[in-house]
Amino acid sequence: MAAEMVTPAWMHTQISAEEYDSWSEEQCAGIEIADGLVTVSPNTSKRHNRLARILANALDSAAGPDWNADTDFDVRLQDVPLTNRRPDVIVYRADTIDLTPTRPEHVILVVEVVSPGSETTDRIATVDQYARVGIPFYWRIEQASTGVPIVHMYVLDPATRAYREGEVFTGAIKAAAPFSVTVDLGAV
Template sequence: MTAQPVGSASRRPWSPDPLRQRLANYTIEDVLAFPDDAPRVELRDGVIIVVPSPTFGHQTIANLLWLWFRQHAPLDYEPVTAVGVAISHRDTLEPDVLLLRRPVVRESHYFDPDQVVVAVEVVSPGTKRRDRLEKPADYAAAGIRYFWRIEQEPVHVHAYELVGDRYELVADSAEELVLAKPFEVRLRIRDIAP
């Protein structure tokens, strides 16, 4: 008797098709049709980028921020995690936390940028470049008005507002984030720290 899972010899883990990656022709519809065991991915110009699994600390920060939004955001806003933003048919992003305008279609995995109030990225060692440089530029190009970047160890929140076609830092803190927009925010950073 072996401890090998049933069917494991005939089934390999999911990975993107190398030819389609070179052709850069993946779309949102392709991603939605992936098998259940496929990893979370983003699309950039039709190329798949696998999103690394979050660490315990990363996930705790995101979940605690989701809870804080749920308790403090206006009722016409809905916080969510593990859903994407459809920038275009060939470009998607998977933020760590989103604050959306209601109504929200519960069966959706992707939301249009105009429904996003705040996009949040929690920076991890393997995602520093994308979370600090690439993704903010993508969110700005999509017209998402507010972007928050959360650094870990220590937890520090940077809040940006879209001015023209670029984000400008409006507040940052490792103690308490105070903002007037998109709603009155008084977020004690210890409330989202693991």
């Protein structure tokens, strides 16, 4: 007899911002909320995590005292229906470090590292969501089969609330905006 897969009830019920805010940090780890529904994020590889950490460290050093760069925490895109995303790297205003939840107006750049299982979300869904809420910069890192990451940079057009394509880097990033940063991801 084949085992029957039963999904938990919470995966089929919209949750509110108040409900989510009452959950523990452990309950919120590894999930995102889209239109009030919990979505489980795929496990990430060591390479994925290393790319995110190296980039976050470089951005944090380059950003100066007004901005912080970090990994893996929620950005509250909207309250109703609740939409929380957990970008791989977030650059946010330093003076908001103790504010929870982090809001789009606190953020200047989000970065997603594409992994198996996150392709559609990182290439389509989150791009549109980040643009609609006005986050000025979006970077997407593709893990190419050659092992050398490809970084796609996008800049928000405030009039249309859509991103326009910017520079593309293979391996080493030499970005001028949102601030000057150089980092070699090709050696990861």
